[in-house]
Amino acid sequence: SQQGEEDPQALSIQEGENATMNCSYKTSINNLQWYRQNSGRGLVHLILIRSNEREKHSGRLRVTLDTSKKSSSLLITASRAADTASYFCATVGGSQGNLIFGKGTKLSVKP
């Protein structure tokens, strides 16, 4: 079953602009994680935000979490062409409490 849903499905911006991706989920969570996937490659963990945190920063990444709205956002500031990738959120779900990934947002940053 789908736990996280990213929005938008695709995003195209110019280099230097900020990119914002959103994730909505259905059930209560322990934490929410964001991953990045370059085309044809494995996923790379970007950042984990716990349910008692509201905002977290890592370099040019800023993640917010609103548990009342069951939503999170990932902001990439001053985007670069190298940021072009798909971005996934993941939360706990399924019958055994494993991570469930959304369908992802495909980000394209044009130089």
Next chain:
Amino acid sequence: SQTIHQWPATLVQPVGSPLSLECTVEGTSNPNLYWYRQAAGRGLQLLFYSVGIGQISSEVPQNLSASRPQDRQFILSSKKLLLSDSGFYLCARSVGLAAINEQFFGPGTRLTVL
């Protein structure tokens, strides 16, 4: 370093043929291991996970099976492939419970069933 190896990197197989994908992990003991499948342009679907040697749990019924013959080896198999088995297969590990910790992914195997 903690590295995950997957092979082969790409595979083209006819319908009805068997399958064996291998995943090995370096640099950690007793990891939780996971097999995911990603269809084109889609998210990841968890297929199997293992918390130890010989311990396999399946998330969804399917044409595939998994085995863990060694602590750092996780194998995905099929006796007879279907067209719908095509996809990008990713092996991952976590330290402790996946619900709490991040997962590390291998480079993936792209399987095309013709």
